[in-house]
Amino acid sequence: MFPAELAWGSQSAVFKHGTIQWVMNGYGQVPFPPPTSTLAARMPAVIRRALFATTFLCSTLLWDVHGNEVTGPSPPLPMAAGKEITANLVNMIFWFDRVASDPPRATTANYLARVSNPSSPLYPSYLEYRRGNIDRHELEDRLPHVAMLGDSLTQHFYFSSLPSSFWRARTEWRRNWFLDTDPSPDSIFSVYERLEYFTPVVATEFNGAGALVAAPASQEDLRERLVRTRNLPGQVNHILHRTRFPDLIMIWIGHNNLDWVQGLSSEERQHPQQRLRALAAQVRVNYTESLQGLIDRAKRENHRVAIVVFGLANIDRYLEGRRQAEILHTENPKLYPHFDSGTRSFESLQPPYQQNMARLAVLINAGLRAMVADLERELSNAHHVRIEYSDALTKIDFNHLELINTVDGWHPSIEGHKVLAQAAFNALRPSLVFLGIGTTTKKKAPLLASSQPQ
Numbered sequence: 001m002f003p004a005e006l007a008w009g010s011q012s013a014v015f016k017h018g019t020i021q022w023v024m025n026g027y028g029q030v031p032f033p034p035p036t037s038t039l040a041a042r043m044p045a046v047i048r049r050a051l052f053a054t055t056f057l058c059s060t061l062l063w064d065v066h067g068n069e070v071t072g073p074s075p076p077l078p079m080a081a082g083k084e085i086t087a088n089l090v091n092m093i094f095w096f097d098r099v100a101s102d103p104p105r106a107t108t109a110n111y112l113a114r115v116s117n118p119s120s121p122l123y124p125s126y127l128e129y130r131r132g133n134i135d136r137h138e139l140e141d142r143l144p145h146v147a148m149l150g151d152s153l154t155q156h157f158y159f160s161s162l163p164s165s166f167w168r169a170r171t172e173w174r175r176n177w178f179l180d181t182d183p184s185p186d187s188i189f190s191v192y193e194r195l196e197y198f199t200p201v202v203a204t205e206f207n208g209a210g211a212l213v214a215a216p217a218s219q220e221d222l223r224e225r226l227v228r229t230r231n232l233p234g235q236v237n238h239i240l241h242r243t244r245f246p247d248l249i250m251i252w253i254g255h256n257n258l259d260w261v262q263g264l265s266s267e268e269r270q271h272p273q274q275r276l277r278a279l280a281a282q283v284r285v286n287y288t289e290s291l292q293g294l295i296d297r298a299k300r301e302n303h304r305v306a307i308v309v310f311g312l313a314n315i316d317r318y319l320e321g322r323r324q325a326e327i328l329h330t331e332n333p334k335l336y337p338h339f340d341s342g343t344r345s346f347e348s349l350q351p352p353y354q355q356n357m358a359r360l361a362v363l364i365n366a367g368l369r370a371m372v373a374d375l376e377r378e379l380s381n382a383h384h385v386r387i388e389y390s391d392a393l394t395k396i397d398f399n400h401l402e403l404i405n406t407v408d409g410w411h412p413s414i415e416g417h418k419v420l421a422q423a424a425f426n427a428l429r430p431s432l433v434f435l436g437i438g439t440t441t442k443k444k445a446p447l448l449a450s451s452q453p454q
Contacts, residue, residue, distance in 0.1 A: 104205045106174070106181055106192060111143055111200035112136075121436070122200075143202050144437060146195065147246040148178040149235045150207035150253045152411060153313065153420075157209045159341035159408040177412075177420035178250065179205050188417045191250075194425045199437050204246075206235040212256045213283045216290065236290045245301050247435055249294060250424070252310040252393060254364055257283050258357050259348045272356050280363035284371050291375065291387075298385045306431035307387045309372050310424070311365040311394040315358040318398035322349075325401060325409035336409040349410075365394060386434050392427035393420060 108114070115122040122142060129139045148154060156175040159165050174180055180190035192203040208229030216233045230238060232253055239246065260279055261269055268275065291307070298305035322342075329336040342349045348357040372389035379385050396419055398404060403416035412420060 104174070104179070105203065106179055107140060107202045108143070108196050108200035111140070114200045115139070115143075140202065141244050143200050144195075144248070144435065145244055145246040146192070146201055146203045146248045146250070147239055148203070148205045148207055149232065149239075149249065149251045150178075150205075151211040151255055152207075152209035153255055154178055154205070154207040154252055155209055156417070158405040158411040159338045159345070161338075165341075174205075175417075176205070177417040177424060178207075179203050180417075180421075186414075188414060188421055190417075190421050191425050191428070194421070195432075195437075198432070206230065206238055207253070208235075210256055211235070211253055213254045213286050213290070215286050216293075232287065232290045236293050240293055240297055245297055245303075245305065247303060247305060248428070248431060249305070249307045250310070250428075251291075251308070252312075252424075254283060254287070254312050254368075256346075257364065258312075258315065258360050259346050260356060260360050261347050261353050269353070276356060276360045276363060279360060280367050283364050284367035287368065288371050288375075291371070295375065295379070295385060295387070299382050301384070304384045304435050305386070306434050307385075308428065308431055309368055309387065309389050310427075311368055311389065311391045312361045313396065313398060314394050315361040318404075319354050319358060320399045321401055321404050322409055324399075325404055328401075329409065336406060338407050339409040341408050342410040365391070386431060388431060390427040392423045396420065396423055 112126075114120060115126040117123065120126070125134070125139055125142045128134045129136070154176055175182065175188065177188060177190055179192045180188040181193070182188070192201065195201045195203075210229050212231045214231040214233055218231065218233065232251075239249070257279065260272060260276060264272075264275065291309075294307060298307070325336050325339060329339040347353065369389045369391075372387055375387050379387060396403070398412075398416070403413055403419060405411045405413045405416070
């Protein structure tokens with residue numbers, strides 16, 4: 001969790017785990033994660049997952065027809081009703097998983113002590129709290145809020161057995177490059193934890209496994225409903241319905257839109273150029289419509305808002321790494337034991353289609369860059385709203401096997417999440433400066449103990 005150095009250029013914060021020596025920015029100690037619930041232990045994991053897998057398999061057999069999530073047509077009414085009933089039934093049966101898993105939101109644990117420091121930018125708000133003018137909830141609302149929208153490459157997700165995969169997709173929050181609160185030295189030093197050295201913060205993840213850049217009028221299919229995944233429009237709507245709009249919104253989504261062969265005939269697969277251009281253009285249109293909702297809301301806010309759109313991963317380099325994993329899996333099937341889950345679930349990962357999958361990623365990234373440039377011009381008179389395209393995550397070289405999950409050879413490993421956290425955090429500096437969040441560490445003597453004001 002605590003690397004030898006946290007740095008932008010030469011700026012650094014040093015930590016020594018053995019002696020608990022921290023050179024920090026003067027805002028107090030690192031928060032510890034809230035205790036996890038023991039409710040999950042009350043029902044054996046095997047029974048939980050078996051029940052969920054059975055429900056999932058039965059529901060997919062009964063309701064296999066669904067609308068196109070990318071272009072937006074709705075399924076027939078009986079099918080839609082059946083999907084709704086099945087999804088609600090599963091959520092009712094597995095209501096306890098929300099309690100048994102870590103929530104997708106984290107708040108700096110000792111924020112009250114930190115804002116009570118007269119040097120804190122939030123000290124005036126703390127004084128209002130002490131005078132009784134605002135309550136604890138209102139004080140927390142004044143902390144910087146950060147939101148993450150994305151797909152399974154942001155979530156701690158990988159394919160294994162069917163019950164485990166869907167349970168993980170449904171309940172596995174945190175332990176990813178954006179949000180991790182584990183203090184152990186081998187865990188991910190997430191964007192959330194890095195931000196905490198400069199300011200107390202509230203971070204929320206809206207990402208989900210299988211999420212698409214879809215049309216605003218589209219509906220999530222049954223599989224997505226079962227694992228509580230929302231496509232980009234659903235994630236955006238979830239933010240828009242909240243009273244407290246985030247100060248910083250990070251978006252990394254679109255990888256599930258790369259399955260270009262889905263629904264194509266053999267002849268169409270031989271000549272995909274037009275299909276690739278059409279898919280990239282549709283992603284840009286759908287992405288823009290979702291972003292427009294965020295921008296319109298941001299314009300009405302009385303605080304600054306920064307939006308960072310990250311380009312898709314470098315698929316060429318990722319496929320090279322996956323081919324290395326495939327060689328090892330062929331020689332020893334115990335390595336990457338669920339390697340084949342990729343080609344079963346994502347047909348474009350099959351060798352004949354990989355090159356065009358990589359081409360589509362390049363086309364989508366070019367479209368996203370142009371989209372952001374257009375939106376920047378639109379925001380020329382909205383001085384409290386900023387949008388930026390970043391290729392920081394595209395530059396990560398997933399050709400290195402240690403960055404790829406050792407179970408499915410598809411999703412990022414823990415080491416991959418660590419690299420993603422570093423790259424994403426470095427890319428945030430212009431946005432953080434815009435938001436007035438300091439990025440220069442201030443050395444201070446290690447704190448042996450702290451008392452939190454009440």
